[in-house]
Amino acid sequence: MRNFKRHLTDTLLILAIALLFTGLLLLVVGASPLEAFGQLLSGSFGSWSRLARVLNVWIPLTLCSLGLLYAFRSGLWNIGVEGQMVLGAIGCTAVLRWGMDTAAPQLMLPVALLAGLLLGSLWALLAGWLKIRGGVHEIFAGLGLNFVAMGLILWLIFGPWKRPGIASMSGTELFPKALWFPTLEGWRVSPFALLLTLAAIALTAWVLNHSRFGLNLKAVGHNPRAVTLYGLSAQRYMLIAILISGALAGLAGGLQVSGIYHRLIPAISSGYGYLGLLVVMLANFKLLPIPFIALFFAALNVGSIQLPMMLKLDSSLSGVIQGACVLSALLVFGVRRLREGRSG
Amino acid sequence: MRSPARALIQSAALAFICLLAVPAAFGSDRDALIFGMLLVGPHNDHGWSQAHYEGGRYVEEKLPGSRMIYIDKVNPADRPGLTIPMVVDDLVDKGAQLIIGNSDDMKDGIREAATQHPEVKFIHISGDDVLTGSAPENLSNLMGRxxxxxxxxxxxxxxxxxxxxxxxxxxxxxxxxxxxxxxxxxxxxxxxxxxxxxxxxxxxxxxxxxxxxxxxxxxxxxxxxxxxxxxxxxxxxxxxxxxxxxxxxxxxxxxxxxxxxxxxxxxxxxxxxxxxxxxxxxxxYNWGPDYVRIAKSVMNGSWKQAWTWSNPDWKDINSADSSxxxxxxxxxxxxxxxxxxxxxxxxxxxxxxxxxxxxxxxxxxxxxxxxxxxxxxxxxxxxxxxxxxxxxxxx
Missing domain, CATH: 3.40.50.2300 (Response regulator)
Known part of the structure; x- marks a missing residue:
């Protein structure tokens, strides 16, 4: 109970600092903070269709964040999550393009997601392999691979996969309706993707907190040298962790293609990988807060579209709030650690 | 520590009130026509998107009671995660009866949105869906020569x-x-x-x-x-x-x-x-005159699907009201x-x-x-x- 109370005060404190900061910023530029926050709120939860849009952001964002959590547990910074998402999207597109002319295109959807998952995890494995075999720090390996992934997707869209007679960065040809992930009538979110994400949360909760693998992973993250005393291979655990990380990012990329855009576009990752890093940091690298923070961030992203429409404010305000949240979280966590250090 | 907490509670309360108040503010009958404008670039880009934006302003000026809701930078690079059908849903929620999409890139999205909102009229600029027969009845194309x-x-x-x-x-x-x-x-x-x-x-x-x-x-x-x-x-x-x-x-x-x-x-x-x-x-481009003509047709119910390729007015190609x-x-x-x-x-x-x-x-x-x-x-x-x-x- 005490723990819960502490987390609640922390969360409220972080939110208060972030909102106060953004509110002051709005006052400085001559806008009404209340109106702006009101628009953000109503723009994200004001109607079912808006909520559906929030969920469409929440799904990939949560998947990426969950993936990142595995990597963080093993002590790795998987910055390459963006690239893994892109590769997942590419894998999914490849299967759907190939499957367009087959007799049962619907069967292609699960295969396409699997392909996305596979390609995402292979791309992540590459970063892990560079780290373990090549001594390349995973942050640099990840960043490098992100650039390569971006180059690859641009080449595909501008080259082999371009629309007939058209050379444009606006993306590949739209897939036929049969290859779109089905949504409920009038509700632009796929219940299947939603269930998949909820399942991923539950599975991650079990794996990380209740399985032997999860405990070992934690040990590896805390002290990779010491675990060898117990006969564990730190390197193997790191590789598996980053593999899972990439698989979840790849799945997110695949869902972006098959469920949201129905084609491959250069910005297919939508920056959710990097945003996921912020989510996990704000969650203090714990699982439980992740779905909620992801929901909050998704709501900010979706609600922010109201700012230019209704108040003529730039929608980048949502980014400012997200950044301010993370900074104030780091501050709150830091102050708490300092205090605990002093009293203990 | 008290003041941020109080500010938080206050703002949350007020935000909640706004949330309740917003839906009531739209769709009231003080607006004879609400039209939505999806601009692919910034509304002040000194180029393509600004020309459309000014065209929309021209409609507001010429047709009293008309009101534009525009959203600019509608492209996946500037607004990650946003798709055309989603923005259209939002504009329809706000009471838009006519929606203009100003980019070639919006072709598929506008067509999908038009199919889902048959009661709303759509214009896709520079497209040819009407020519190719792939447009639903509430979707027209417009371009200047x-x-x-x-x-x-x-x-x-x-x-x-x-x-x-x-x-x-x-x-x-x-x-x-x-x-x-x-x-x-x-x-x-x-x-x-x-x-x-x-x-x-x-x-x-x-x-x-x-x-x-x-x-x-x-x-x-x-x-x-x-x-x-x-x-x-x-x-x-x-x-x-x-x-x-x-x-x-x-x-x-x-x-x-x-x-x-x-x-x-x-x-x-x-x-x-x-x-x-x-x-x-x-x-x-001078989009104003065509926009006014189309907006009028939506207001008086004479809308007809068309593929329009508008000419300069050769009497005065720089006439703001006709060319x-x-x-x-x-x-x-x-x-x-x-x-x-x-x-x-x-x-x-x-x-x-x-x-x-x-x-x-x-x-x-x-x-x-x-x-x-x-x-x-x-x-x-x-x-x-x-x-x-x-x-x-x-x-």
């Missing part, structure tokens, strides 16, 4: 160039952009050979495509670099075919460094103002060339001169128009390649 504007721009470039090298900064490659690059080429070649009497072999026309309608760092080629490359390789007039103003800005810088180069921006009547000394003129396409001559255009341009425009208007007349060959040598053949609208709209004599990719 910019090939006239581009011929004038090309003509001006061909008159002014001293090196005989004119370059075209292209966006992506499709039927529309090929059509406009070709029109520019025809105008420029006409000025060089027929008006100035110079040999055709000495004339060069190069097209470079950046990959999208405007610069997306890391995704498209950088338009500033492409234009710099033109100027560094002897091209002294650059025609812009993209939504934004980089060509003119760089021409101005180059002039400050002492080179006699010029540019012609595109889309928006006020584009020359950012660098008047380098600006030969701008072919621009869909205009050409604003720039301060850098000499007086002599200005009068040559005027008679060129008069000849185009009277039909005495039609540059889309054969013999014209495609880039690969195949025949586009036989000798004496005049291109039909469809032959111009669906142009398959650049023409022989132009340098640059066709596909």
């Amino acid at each position: 910019m090939e006239y504007g581009k011929m004038m721009a090309g003509f001006t470039a061909g008159l002014t160039s001293s090196s005989g090298r004119v370059a075209y900064l292209g966006p992506l490659i499709n039927e529309e952009t090929r059509r406009l690059a070709v029109a520019s080429y025809l105008g420029a070649r006409h000025a060089w050979t027929a008006v100035r009497g110079k040999p055709a072999e000495e004339f060069k026309f190069k097209v470079s495509w950046i990959g999208f309608w405007f610069n997306i760092p890391g995704v498209t080629a950088d338009p500033t670099q492409v234009v710099r490359n033109f100027f560094d390789t002897g091209y002294d007039v650059v025609l812009s075919g993209i939504d934004t103003n980089e060509a003119l800005i760089l021409a101005n810088q180059k002039r400050a460094e002492g080179s006699a180069v010029y540019a012609l921006p595109y889309d928006y009547i006020g584009s020359c103002t950012s660098a008047p000394d380098a600006c030969l003129g701008v072919p621009y 869909a396409i205009g050409f604003a001559a720039g301060p850098a255009l000499s007086a002599e060339n200005r009068s040559r341009l005027d008679s060129f425009i008069a000849d185009l208007g009277s039909g005495r001169l039609n540059l889309f007349t054969g013999p014209l060959n495609y880039q690969d040598g195949s025949v586009y128009l036989k000798t004496g053949e005049i291109a039909t609208d469809k032959q111009i709209w669906y142009l398959q390649q650049l023409l022989q004599g132009m340098e640059g990719a066709s596909k």
Whole structure:
């Protein structure tokens, strides 16, 4: 109970600092903070269709964040999550393009997601392999691979996969309706993707907190040298962790293609990988807060579209709030650690 | 610690009230017509999107009781995760009865949204869904005959160039952009050979495509670099075919460094103002009159699906109330060339001169128009390649 109370005060404190900061910023530029926050709120939860849009952001964002959590547990910074998402999207597109002319295109959807998952995890494995075999720090390996992934997707869209007679960065040809992930009538979110994400949360909760693998992973993250005393291979655990990380990012990329855009576009990752890093940091690298923070961030992203429409404010305000949240979280966590250090 | 907490509670409470109040504020009958405008770029880009934005403002001014809700930068690079059907849902929630999508890139999204909101009318700018029969009944297409504007721009470039090298900064490659690059080429070649009497072999026309309608760092080629490359390789007039103003800005810088180069921006009547000394003129769209006509038809229930390709008003191509396409001559255009341009425009208007007349060959040598053949609208709209004599990719 005490723990819960502490987390609640922390969360409220972080939110208060972030909102106060953004509110002051709005006052400085001559806008009404209340109106702006009101628009953000109503723009994200004001109607079912808006909520559906929030969920469409929440799904990939949560998947990426969950993936990142595995990597963080093993002590790795998987910055390459963006690239893994892109590769997942590419894998999914490849299967759907190939499957367009087959007799049962619907069967292609699960295969396409699997392909996305596979390609995402292979791309992540590459970063892990560079780290373990090549001594390349995973942050640099990840960043490098992100650039390569971006180059690859641009080449595909501008080259082999371009629309007939058209050379444009606006993306590949739209897939036929049969290859779109089905949504409920009038509700632009796929219940299947939603269930998949909820399942991923539950599975991650079990794996990380209740399985032997999860405990070992934690040990590896805390002290990779010491675990060898117990006969564990730190390197193997790191590789598996980053593999899972990439698989979840790849799945997110695949869902972006098959469920949201129905084609491959250069910005297919939508920056959710990097945003996921912020989510996990704000969650203090714990699982439980992740779905909620992801929901909050998704709501900010979706609600922010109201700012230019209704108040003529730039929608980048949502980014400012997200950044301010993370900074104030780091501050709150830091102050708490300092205090605990002093009293203990 | 008390004040942030109190502020938080207060703001949460007020936000909640706003949340309840917002739906009631829309759809009230003080608005005779709410129309939504999806702009692919910034509303103040001095180019394509601004021209549409001003067209929307013109409607508000001419039709009392009409109100525009616009959202700019509607593209996945600027607004990650946003799709056209989602924004349309939101505009419909806000009471929009007419929705205009201003980018070729929105084609699929607008069609999907139009199918889902049959009670709302849609206009997709520059598209051809109505021609191809793939548009639902509540979706129309609208475009201006910019090939006239581009011929004038090309003509001006061909008159002014001293090196005989004119370059075209292209966006992506499709039927529309090929059509406009070709029109520019025809105008420029006409000025060089027929008006100035110079040999055709000495004339060069190069097209470079950046990959999208405007610069997306890391995704498209950088338009500033492409234009710099033109100027560094002897091209002294650059025609812009993209939504934004980089060509003119760089021409101005180059002039400050002492080179006699010029540019012609595109889309928006006020584009020359950012660098008047380098600006030969701008072919621009005037969306207002067509928007008013369509908005009226939605208000009085006479809406009919149409594919419209609007002409300049040849009596006065710069009339704000009647001409869909205009050409604003720039301060850098000499007086002599200005009068040559005027008679060129008069000849185009009277039909005495039609540059889309054969013999014209495609880039690969195949025949586009036989000798004496005049291109039909469809032959111009669906142009398959650049023409022989132009340098640059066709596909």
